[in-house]
Amino acid sequence: MDLAAQLLVNTLQIGSVYVLFALGLTLIFGVMKIVNFAHGEFFSLAALVVAVLMPVLAPALGLPLWVDFLIALAAAIGAVLVLGTLTYWIGFERYLRDLVGSFILSVGLILFLQGVFVEIFTATPRPVEPIVTGTISIFGGRITAQRLLIVALAITFTAMLYLVLQRTKLGKALRAVAEDREAAMLQGIRYRSISFYGWLIGVSMAGLAGALIAPLTVSQPAIGGDYLIKAFIIIIIGGLGSIPGAIFGGLLVALIESIFGYYYDLTIATIIMFVLVMVFLLVRPQGLMGHVER
């Protein structure tokens, strides 16, 4: 085992899911100017749906496991979209651009949804059978075929989001709103509907991250919390609302976790990340990739 290669491989696989999760969070911030503390619940929901469906689908359909996984993933995103629509219509729509109001609303949702998830899914940790088996060696770093598949999917989804934002009309509108809401509205962009789509895409990213992590870990209703704290660090480092920043921040956090987790332990790694955030904020309050304000 080559240590450096193993640490880099670890970084890539941890980071790819962090990036997805943080992308959703930063996108929602960019468009709605709120920090969605309930982001982890969408992650948990998707992970739980996949973890519940996988053992059911395999015997019922008799299809290859990866097909089952894609079906479960679609179902998970469906569930996330339904929950996202509900929470938006009932709650977040009234708290657009209200940092405090949306914060307390999303924290109320964390408590409430965790209670509901425990009721529906029980608190039992749920593992998922491996979809593909085997281990692959990359420059001496070892990775399961399973994780490699997940990393590939995460990269694909990130690229897709990037393309949507860069190329499509919706993407351009989202970026325009994130950049300068008033100017965008003057150009005839309907802020309310755009923010709804931004929200749905954002929570779907959390859902994708959750659905992808389900086969790699054990899912239970509280699983999103750990990712939430990391994601905050990521988006502060990357700059709130910045898509490239979230990607960079996600990989950086994963690298720190991988290296310091190896030489010290994971808690020290987290503390180091927080200290790093403080330093970042001192030097560049708007984050690494944030826009320079005039």
Next chain:
Amino acid sequence: MSNAKWADVIGWALLAVLLVLALTSGDTYTLKVVLWISLNILAAAALRFVMLTGELNIATAAFWGVGAYVAAILTAWYKLPFFLSLLIGGLAPMLLSVLFGYVTLRTKGPYFMLISFAFTEVLRLIYTQTESIGGNSGMIGIYPPRWLDPYYSAIVVAIVAALLAVFFWLERGAFGKLLKAIQNNDAVTESVGIDVLKMKVICLAVASFAAGVGGALFAHANRVISPGDFSFLVAVYALAYVKIGGETQFSGAIIGAVLLTLLNQYVIAFGHYEHLFFGGAIVVAMLVLPNGLMGLFERVAIAFGGTRENAAPAARGGH
């Protein structure tokens, strides 16, 4: 009397009721609930005081924890007199908050909110890694002096009321108006010679002193503390009290804390549904009472012929 003044009367009356209950009730459960309500009021008021400048200071939870640990170490290890450790339990986080504020209050809105969140979590993690203070399992055996035991709830209510009076006096005075001016428009405030950063740091220091005393009182009330008691949720609950009570009014924090603490006592009986109901209550309150109970009160008062107040602006975070 205007609505705002009525609101103040309600707030102080509630505190008086708590004090009377603490002094006269012989029922240990009542005393405990009075104690918890008072501590929650203090946390909410400390959080709200910084909200006057427009910043959401999640690190209220961190300073609450520092006060708790410092005071606990002083009484449990060094056997310092209770009131002295209480004082130091307030001063230590106050000093820390000056350092923290000087570095971080240059940022605002979501950045300050997130960094105060990060600060809270990093302190909590540091406690878990520090074996001398019990790591994750925390410290036990933090007792107030024995002679004080029967009056502990009353002492807590009295101290909380005193600190609230200071908050009230500061908010009503020129300093409070200045904080609101900073919230409204820090550029204009700065142009007339006011050092906005310094004012924010002073505001944070005052609030952190109160939070530290609150934490110290909490530690001695609970007799045990552990890192898990000082997660960012402390600030979240405090914010829930402020929001549901109504952030525009000083009394909102009091009313919110009283109601939600009582509600929480009720939902404890739900076992693992506790989260569901408490979270649900917060969500519902946010949806039906956008300006909290004080907002509802104002609406009712107007409906019954009261006058709309040119009331103080909402204490709001962010931009």
Next chain:
Amino acid sequence: MTRLLRTLALLTATGFASPALAQDTIVLGVSAPLSGAAASWGIGTDWASQQAAKHINDAGGIKVGGKTYKVEVRSVDNKYTAGDGMKTAETLISRDKVKIFTQSVGTAPVKAIQALTERENILLFTSAWGRSVKGPSFPLTFTIINTPDEVLAPIYATVKQRHPEVKNVLMLNPNDASGQDTAKDATKFWTEAGIKVLDSLYFERSTTEFQPIATKIVSQKPDIVDLGGTPPANAGTVLKELEVQGWKGVKVIGAGTGSDVLVRTGGTAANGTYMGLAADFDGPTATEVQRKLNAGAKEVLKESLNVIHMGGYDGVMAAKAGIEAANSLDPQKIAEALPKAVFDISYGKAAFGSKDVYGTPQQLLIPIVVTQIQDGKTVEVVRIVPDELKKRLGQ
């Protein structure tokens, strides 16, 4: 959602603020994590405790001084922290007049609650691991599952005997009071068994990514990895990562509880793992009561019971036995009567003992079982019925 509706109905029926009780009901408290990462322990414990209460009530209740009482179990969420443990326990004590906690889970909250219960003359049953919660200074505390002093020596001896070539061990535990206590005891017993402890690592309970830890473990090339008090779901993940990164050694989970979750998460990587607390409540050595409970739990909770869950049942049964033996509801008297009693719990007949180890007879005497995962199944390797229990039962 039916449970929710039932609870709602119950609460509405029993009144709003503090559920009022009929005069002849004994309220028993349970303090366990009902939310967060450790929720499954608390929810299972609550369920098993409720089953015990139901059994007792169905069989006519508890008789004390000619009067018959029904029992009711109230579980509160200690969130695995000292502060919440304390607060919720105080509510149960001062509002609901609880005199007995039949099960309390999590070393940190238990230590907190214990400071209260010992002072206020309240009986505390617990599954907390550490030696630090037991002994003469805590006369009202009783431990109702096997702990390191019972389990570790036999399991380590078994490992040593079956793998004579092993020389060293690396330990991983959750970073909290339970984990730290486990690591401390494990270090002692491994050393006594002649095995060198290479390193003792910790992780936070909320951790979901175990790769960096696995990389760290593998790089030290230990003969044995002892996951100590690591919860089964996390343990399975760690074992899988270890296998991926090419480590092949002896796998031990000294305080390993649930084996089906371990197998589901670890897959083939879980094979060969030795565990100290993983009784199989479906297996041939399980009692009729345990099999029924387990079947019920699988239906309602979608989860098999583990030793800690079972402690919920046994705590209630032990409380009943204590009350009847003392013929009193006074915790002091119950605590004095309990060590002399022999009573029925899920494992069959049991008693409290182990005075020679702890200085006071407050450890439940139940069979010590070392199991190993073989082809995904939990197999009993060693089963020891404590000599003291045999003597007490007249065997």
Next chain:
Amino acid sequence: MAGGTLLEASGISRSFGGLKAVSNLSFAVRENEILGLIGPNGAGKSTTFNLISGYYRPHAGKLTFAGRDITGFKPSKVGRLGLVRTFQHHSLLADLSVYENILTGAYMFVRDAAEREQRIRETAGLVGLTSHMDELAKNLPHGHQRLLSIAIAFASRPKLLCLDEPLTGLNGAEINHALDVIRRIRDDFGTTILLVDHNIRAVMRTCGRIVVLNFGEKLAEGSPEDVSRNPEVIRAYLGGGTA
């Protein structure tokens, strides 16, 4: 009559991302004068304002105020030394009452409560807002809002009052009233004034001297008559758009 130099900017520059907003600008404000600062859109007037009041730090050059080097001072420190400015947009504490707005202006300069009260009354009286003391700033009509922003700044009784487009959006009568207030501040209190506005005619009418900016550089300086006859100024305004 104009006396010695109160504020001197020598060679100040500031650029944003390669774009030079102000470059090598030098000018002086003399004691007790009303100096006008004009120029087409994007000429660098706002940047100049932000530079002298400390909101931007100059990349080059030096600022001297009342004989003191204030280059790089924070806005609050500049304000305390007696150089106070108003703002073009968001110039008020919108959710606060008129009284509280003016109080904020006086806060750092009058410690005694009774004296402060007196200062607030006097300032409100000067701009004609005495009868609106308890109204929220955001509820005032636009004309009153512009006057209130002057009142906030003047409550500090600065040595140099810098007004950033105080006449924008005002009608004829309001403009006359505002100019009257500005003149009285100079005449009755001896305050020096730096005035930026798009209303060239009003500026010409009020100011003793005028500095004209274009593309971040000084184009002309002199009396209103001189400046209005300057061919470069005429060209800049005709070519550069709005006047």
